[in-house]
Amino acid sequence: MNARSTTLVADTGRRNEAAILNAALEAFGTKGFNGASMRDVAKGAATSLSNLYNYFPSKSKLLAEALRHANAELQARVAGAVRDAGDDAPSRMREAVRAYVGFVVDHPVATLVATNEVRYLDPEDRAALVTDRDATQATFEHIVAQGAADGTFRTPYAADAARAILSTVGAIASWYRPDGRLSRGQLAEQHARYALALLESPLPQ
Amino acid sequence: MNARSTTLVADTGRRNEAAILNAALEAFGTKGFNGASMRDVAKGAATSLSNLYNYFPSKSKLLAEALRHANAELQARVAGAVRDAGDDAPSRMREAVRAYVGFVVDHPVATLVATNEVRYLDPEDRAALVTDRDATQATFEHIVAQGAADGTFRTPYAADAARAILSTVGAIASWYRPDGRLSRGQLAEQHARYALALLESPLPQ
Amino acid sequence: MNARSTTLVADTGRRNEAAILNAALEAFGTKGFNGASMRDVAKGAATSLSNLYNYFPSKSKLLAEALRHANAELQARVAGAVRDAGDDAPSRMREAVRAYVGFVVDHPVATLVATNEVRYLDPEDRAALVTDRDATQATFEHIVAQGAADGTFRTPYAADAARAILSTVGAIASWYRPDGRLSRGQLAEQHARYALALLESPLPQ
Amino acid sequence: MNARSTTLVADTGRRNEAAILNAALEAFGTKGFNGASMRDVAKGAATSLSNLYNYFPSKSKLLAEALRHANAELQARVAGAVRDAGDDAPSRMREAVRAYVGFVVDHPVATLVATNEVRYLDPEDRAALVTDRDATQATFEHIVAQGAADGTFRTPYAADAARAILSTVGAIASWYRPDGRLSRGQLAEQHARYALALLESPLPQ
DNA sequence: TATGAATGAGGATTCATTCAT
DNA sequence: CATGAATGAATCCTCATTCAT
Structure with a gap:
């Protein structure tokens, strides 16, 4: 059963850190990185503006840290789902997608931040984050490769299919409403x- | 053959209008709406900061106008492609997707702006733009409906398939490089x- | 009989001059000299911004010219009233005040401009205008002096009484409403x- | 004996607040609300431009606060003078006027701001200030009413006399020079x- | 940790004025 | 005369960040 916490970052041990990170995700997601001010974040975290700098050295690093948490959660969910799935490629793909969708639905704002605001990171932080993200993507790519190798996925474009699938799932965040x-x-x-259809995998019925 | 102009907006009759709109798309696409300054736009259009306001009353309206042009071009391409295609749903879907991909590849920056920066518009402008965008989406939905009705597209989720397809194609803009x-x-x-696979349409081979 | 034109400046021979001057009085009166823009004036005069400069070399000179017209009208009314009045000081004062009140009521906006915005003139223009205004004030002072000399006005502060009277009358402009x-x-x-009471003149009854 | 401090607002507890308010009165009085810039105010208060916004959220609110202080001081002076005066209407009017003149002479710039720049306030602030000002005016009106009721003030226009008196006294600010x-x-x-003469009160001699 | 005060740089926008037509 | 386009300076205000406490 998936946890459906309303906030992404749980307590970190430091008094206000989780509140700040969650407020940052909310603010950056709602108004964009450049549209949201550190004052907005402070207000959302119910602390003072200057106190933010006791936790994070800059706005950019705050974004980096928030995205690191978001990615870790996503990756954990996907990895766990794949681990718990059967051995065949379709089952594993099915569960991976289901986990990803679950994350997007639970944390649409964080998903939006992760896709739209990465470019505002410092180059090193961006590189680190892209690496993280690629790891998640690699999980999907491995499954695709497995299915392509054993003939289950018959798409002639297996190399790019994972990206296509992930972009569709990620886009859910931009229109999903809980009451939809x-x-x-x-x-x-x-x-x-x-996803399975796109991969030209045999489908039930 | 499709024109592959580096600039989206052609001359509009007013002296600098096209240059400003193209510079705005470039600036907003590169640095984001809030990250780009009107000075950036002016520099890109080779005019003075204050002169921008002789053409557009605000940064937000400038974005609105630029997106209007981008959407019009996209819509024209897709509509033209569908018109020139065969009568069956797969042919029409195929040409529609190809035209959309062509637009994204020709104008990746404009595509990014159209997907990421819409939220910074005034509510009325945003509504107008969403209406425009929905019109394009409706073109795809009609084709899906046609194929679903005549049994060509066998996906049980026809109602949402157009959105899934469009998000995949739109996402190309975020990673496409001309030398890829x-x-x-x-x-x-x-x-x-x-697209056709996702729709569970019969495929060649 | 007093003319009660809604606009102060009548046609001057040059096509748009009167319209511009009246629009300037209106704009400066409503929003203040610094609060009103040349664009506001142009709009009020139903002409283009740049055309203003065919008539007046600068915003400041436009104000100067407008105030010159206002002062001339006021002075003419007061002088005429005094001329038509009896020879005794009370009658003359009475008619002078009545004429002044009439001007203020007919042109409250111009009166406000004349009292509040003079300070924004160039030094030379301001000096010229103060001279004009002093001429009107001198009319009142002469009457006061006449009454003081012949014993009709018994105030011990005759020297400053004209100013006191004029400030009261001028202040009408700041609260007068035609439907009051x-x-x-x-x-x-x-x-x-x-006025006569302040001067300690014998009053009817 | 009346204090004749050159600055109107005394220390308020917040570090720079009084300095900013006094600088604002000076700047707005000298150059007008729209003619004075926030930089002018900051310079006058010996602080930075941006720091002004730690004390007042906008130029308009700064004006409102400054006027609130000015009005409070005026009202306190007038009320105190009336309280300390005799019981008869002429004595009370005499002391009220003397107190008002004292305020105008001590703070001519603040008086000018209070009469000329009120219109630049937000509607709510303007309404609040007008209410304050009306309270001061009401003090005078009550005295007039008292004298009219007991037959001391024989003017037939008692209802408007307070306003006439106040406008004369207020106008002192526009020409008063300490070395006059x-x-x-x-x-x-x-x-x-x-004032008493205007009210047609019996006068000495 | 936590905060209120402080600041320099930069944001969008407006303005008076000029110029080419 | 009349206009639309153009511009540099200045406007109010916000921002990320720092510092003293």
Whole structure:
């Protein structure tokens, strides 16, 4: 069962750190990195502006840290789902997509920040984050490669399929509303099927 | 053959208008709406900061106008492609996707702006733009509906398939490089197939 | 009979000059000299911004010219009233005040400009205007002196009484509304009596 | 004995607040609200431009606060003078006028700001200030009413007399110079007599 | 840790004025 | 005369960041 906490970052041991990180995700997600001010973040974290600098040395590093947490959570969910899945490529892809959809639905704002605001990081932080993200993507790519190798996924464009799948799932964050037509589970099911179909995998029925 | 002009907006009759709009797309795409300053735009358009305000009353309206042009061009390309395609749903979908990919590849920066910076518009401008965008999306939805009705597209999730396809194609803008592994044509071909596969349409071979 | 034109400056021979001057008085009166822009004036005069400079070399000179017209009209009214009055000081004071009140009521905005915005003139223009204004004030001072000399006005502070009277009358402009409790005539009558009382002149009844 | 401090606002507890308010009164009085820049105010208060915004959220609110202080001081002086005066209307009017003249002479710049720049306030602030000002005016009106009721003030226009008196006294601010012909006390005496005469009160001699 | 005060740089926007037509 | 386009200086205000406490 997936945890569905409203805030992404749990207590970190330092008094206000989690509150600041979550407020940063919220502020950057709502107004964009450049549109949100450190004052906005401070207000969201219910602390003072100057206190932010006791935790993070700059706005940019604050974004980096927030994104690190978001990525770690995403990666953990996906990795766990794959671990718990069967051995065949379709099952593993199915569960990976379902986990990813779950994360996006639980944390759409963080997902938006992770896709839209990465470019405002310092080069080194951006590089580190892209590496993290690539690790997640690699999980999907391995599954695709597995299915392509054993003939289950018959798409002639296996090399790029993972990226196509991930962009579709990530885009959910930009339109998803909790009270929308589709439930969390339906959305996961739907995107799992989209993914397998795109991979030209045999489908039930 | 599609024109591949580096600038999206052609001359509009007013002296500097096109230059300003193109500079705005470039600046907003490169640094984000809030990260780019009106000075950046002015510099890109080779005019003075204050002269921008002889053409557009505010930064936000400038963005709105630029996006209006981008959407119009996209819509025209897609509509033209569909018009020139065969009558069956797969042919039409194929050409629609190819045209969309062509636009994204020709104007990746404008595409990024159109997806990432819309939220900075005034509510009315945003609404107008969403309406425009929905019109383009509706073109795809109609094709999906056609194929679903005649049994060609067998996906059980036809209602949301157009959005999934469009998000994949739009995401190309965030990683495409003209000197990348795939040519423009290959990219179009690839995404056309991804789309038809996702729709569970019969595929060649 | 007093003319009660809504605009102070009548046609001057040059096409748009009067319209510009009246628009300037209106704009400067409503928003203040620094609060009103040349664009505001142009809009009010229904002409283009740049065309203003075909008539007046600068915003400051435009104000100077407008105030010159206002002062001339005021002075003409007061002088005429005094000329038409009887020979005794009370009658002359009474008519002078009534004429002044009439001007203020007919042109409250111009009166406000004349009292509040003079300081924004170039030194030479301001000096010229103060001279003009002193001429009007001198009319009142002469009457006061006449009454003081012949014993009709018994105030011990005759030297400053004219200024006191004029400031009261001028202040009408800041609260007068055409639909107010007092009619134009009642206001004139009232202030005439205030003036004579202040001068310690014998009053009817 | 009246204090004649050159600055109106005394220390308020917050480090620079009084200095900023006094600098604002000086700047707005000298150059007008729109003619004075926040930089001017900062310079006058010997602090940085941006620090002003740690004390007041906008130029307009700064003006509002400065005027609030000025009005409070004026009202306190007038109320105190009336309290210390005799019981009869002429004595009370005399002391009220003398106190008002004293304020105007001590703070001519603040008086000018209070009369000329009120219109640049936000509507709510303007309303609040007008209410404050009306309270001071009401003090005078009550005295007039008292004298009218007991037959001491025989003017037929008692209802508007307070306003006439106040406008005359307020106008002192626009021409008063400390080194002028009349001393502070003479000016007070003179205007007290003008006021009583205007009210058609019996006068000495 | 936590905060209020402080600041220099930079943001969008407006302005009076000029110029080419 | 009349105009639209152009511009440099100045406007109010916000920002990320620092510092003293």
